[in-house]
Amino acid sequence: MQITTPRRQWSRRIQHRLLSVTRLRACHAATPNAAFEPIQTTPRSPVDDDAGAAAIEMAFVLPVALLLLMGIIQFGALLFLQNTMVNVANDVARRVSVGDLTTTGGEALAEERLAGWDATFTVNVTEPTSNDVHVDIAVPLADAALINFGHFFDTGDLTAQATVRKE
Numbered sequence: 001m002q003i004t005t006p007r008r009q010w011s012r013r014i015q016h017r018l019l020s021v022t023r024l025r026a027c028h029a030a031t032p033n034a035a036f037e038p039i040q041t042t043p044r045s046p047v048d049d050d051a052g053a054a055a056i057e058m059a060f061v062l063p064v065a066l067l068l069l070m071g072i073i074q075f076g077a078l079l080f081l082q083n084t085m086v087n088v089a090n091d092v093a094r095r096v097s098v099g100d101l102t103t104t105g106g107e108a109l110a111e112e113r114l115a116g117w118d119a120t121f122t123v124n125v126t127e128p129t130s131n132d133v134h135v136d137i138a139v140p141l142a143d144a145a146l147i148n149f150g151h152f153f154d155t156g157d158l159t160a161q162a163t164v165r166k167e
Contacts, residue, residue: 070147077146078158081117081139085160088113089135093164096125097133110137119143127166135162 091113092106101109106125114121120143124136137160141153148154 070149074146078141078144081119081144082158082160084117085114085121085137085139085158086162089137089160089162090164092123092125093133093135093162096127096135097164097166099167103127103133106135110135117144131166133164133166136160 088110092101092110095101095109096103096106103125107123110123110125111121114123114137117139119139122136122138126134126136128134138157139159141156141158142148144158145153
């Protein structure tokens with residue numbers, strides 16, 4: 001006894017689509033005919049050759065990217081040094097204003113706190129009036145810069161100032 005299942009009836013459009021898909025699969029799976037000539041590729045034109053294009057692009061982009069990266073690092077280092085100088089100036093001015101230190105002791109404390117930097121700092125602690133304490137810290141930009149390309153940082157100083165009323 002043979003069991004048969006009823007064939008599913010598809011619409012004509014779906015049957016046509018199924019037949020075209022099976023024909024495509026059959027064409028791709030077929031073995032090549034001896035009379036069939038394979039397509040011969042033509043050699044590429046030297047104008048279309050992309051070999052080495054990435055290296056040339058990198059040669060143009062890499063110096064700009066490195067310059068940008070070094071600028072960010074330089075700016076960050078100078079900003080960090082400026083922030084450290086401002087904090088030291090504020091601390092020294094506060095200590096001198098409350099009487100913990102003298103003006104010479106304040107200069108020594110500031111120079112001690114900034115001794116970790118490979119730069120020459122100028123520290124001035126003054127009492128311009130009987131009610132104020134003024135602290136100035138300066139360093140030449142040439143000493144503060146990590147890398148001085150093109151002698152860009154040869155002129156000028158990086159300064160920090162703090163003025164505190166005496167208590």
